[in-house]
Amino acid sequence: MSISRILIANRGEIALRIHRAAHEMGIETVAVHSTADADAMHVRLADHAVCIGPPPATDSYLNIANIISAAEVSHADAIHPGYGFLSENAKFAEIVEAHDIAWIGPKPEHIRTMGDKVQAKKTAGALGLPLVPGSDGAVSTIEEAREIAAEIGYPVIIKAASGGGGRGMKVCESEDQLESLMKQAGSEAKAAFGDATVYIEKYLGDPRHIEFQVFGDGNGNAIHLGERDCSLQRRHQKVLEEAPSPVLGEDDRMRMGEVCAQAMRDMGYRGAGTIEFLWENGEFYFIEMNTRLQVEHPVTEAITGVDLVREQIRIAAGHPLSVKQDEIEFKGHAIECRINAEDPWTFAPSPGEVTYYHAAGGMHVRVDSGLYQGYRIPPYYDSMIAKLIVYGRTREGCMMRLKRALEEMVVEGVKTSIPLHQELLQQPDVKSGQYSIKWLEEWLKTRES
Incomplete structure (x- = not known):
């Protein structure tokens, strides 16, 4: 068509x-x-x-x-x-x-299947994706919960079957906390998503969040476009993303990428999708699949040269994939900073009029934003107002370019998270790439004290 x-x-x-x-x-x-x-x-x-x-x-x-x-x-x-x-x-x-x-976008049945986290986990397991040990599906009684938790070992995490963003998630360290936390997670899930269903998984101590970009044509052909490392998070919200991951070797990248692509072929998946994993001690564990374009898609575009939105439109029009797996080359390094209209340290929203705006520029610097001088940021929606994406031949070169770009970028009239990103780039763990999904919150607590 x-x-x-x-x-x-x-x-x-x-x-x-x-x-x-x-x-x-x-x-x-x-x-x-x-x-x-x-x-x-x-x-x-x-x-x-x-x-x-x-x-x-x-x-x-x-x-x-x-x-x-x-x-x-x-x-x-x-x-x-x-x-x-x-x-x-x-x-x-x-x-x-x-x-x-x-x-x-993807076929409605795939959106429905992967949108229910219990069903998504079952489907992922059947497709050969590695799973976090846990319940096979929803857990409805405390007796069942105790049995599963004892089998996989504490600590465990109780999760809402619907929704995301950290709501309806509770970490349980021991059996005496289990009943109370199950009720709390169910109540939060019911209030946030209208569904009190929860399930239980092994709680990984200090993992990284690594996700693979996939694309299918709906007719059994699918490819992967490598991984993104999204481990710098606060309250399950991503702050900075990079591609490729600083901790993955080429063999692991291609092995897991092919596992993901094959899963999409078996599904007959159509369009863009992202398969998210926790990674710890060299092992991947499936957590969820997002059946849409991701906020952080530009870092994948930067290292592959593939326009993901263009590809989405082509697939929806019935065209085949424009690239084959062996034609995709992963070159260099890219980092994205999410710039929000909020206090960089208290994270309180800061809507209002942008009195002055200057976007960063230069070679391999991209700013995705609808900002302009005189624009009034409304208080009704998500606080993200811009994405600063920088590419370099090496990770070190990319970080130096990002540091320079953050110095250039000016948004006045509202508070933004630019100072947070500037300070993050000074931290030795961030410079070396040695961080986990817990690192940012722990660093913020240390900084406050």
């Missing part, structure tokens, strides 16, 4: 990213926006714009009926959901396809 006009069902830097890829392919774009985003950069640049509701996301960016109506009145023949919002909503994907609009 031919795609001539894409409705972008998102906002901010990712909406702008999709617009740019579409225009480079000669495809028109439709920006949908809330009243709070009427002056947003993606709205200004799109060929067409449709207001879909008031500021709250539930009334605008999560309003399926309004988005479908916008697609129909603007004559869009495809919808790209970006990430967040409705990107992993299988019902939305089904509704889009039922209206004869191309869905630029």
Whole structure:
């Protein structure tokens, strides 16, 4: 099929990213926006714009009926959901396809399967992906929980079957805590996601978060584009990502990449996906799969030269993958800093007017952002306002370039996380790449004291 006009069902830097890829392919774009985003950069640049509701996301960016109506009145023949919002909503994907609009994303059944963490774990195991020891599925009674925890050994982690972002997750050190923490995790999960279902896994002491980018054409062909290391996290939210991982050797990269690609071939997976692992002592353990584009996709683009959004659009139009596995070359090193409108040390949101803005530039420096001087950052959405992505031939060279780029980047009128990134780059553990998913929170506590 031919795609001539894409409705972008998102906002901010990712909406702008999709617009740019579409225009480079000669495809028109439709920006949908809330009243709070009427002056947003993606709205200004799109060929067409449709207001879909008031500021709250539930009334605008999560309003399926309004988005479908916008697609129909603007004559869009495809919808790209970006990430967040409705990107992993299988019902939305089904509704889009039922209206004869191309869905630029995975098949709805794969979104549904991998969106339920219990079902995702079962599916991953059946596809040959290595799993963290734990329950086969949902755990509904304390007796069952005690039996599983005793078998895999404490500490264990209790996790919500739905959702993410650290909600509904509790680390249990001993049996006497188990019943209380199970109830707490279930209550949090019910409140956050409307589903109290939990499961149990072995708690890994000091792992890294390593994820593999995969791509399938929906017809049994799939490739991997290497890994990203996303271990610098705070409260399960990624702060800085890099590719390749400082701790993986070429043999492990290609071995695990091929395991992931083969799993996608066996699924008949379509479009972009990311398979996330915990890595400890040389072993990988599957934790989840994201059936969408990731925030950190630019670091993969930097080291492979593959435009992932362009590839998503091509696959949705029914084209084969534009590259074969043996044609992908991994070159150099890339790092992404997520720049948020928030206090760099208390992490309190800092919305408001941008009184001055200067983006970093220079060779191999990329800024994905919808910021401009005079733009008013709304308080209703995620605080990420920019991504600074830097590439270098070596990791050391990349870090030096990133340090220089952070010095150049200026955002005035609001507080940002730029000072946090500048200080992180001075830390010996970050310089050497010797950090885990616990490192950042422990360093922040030390810094406070």
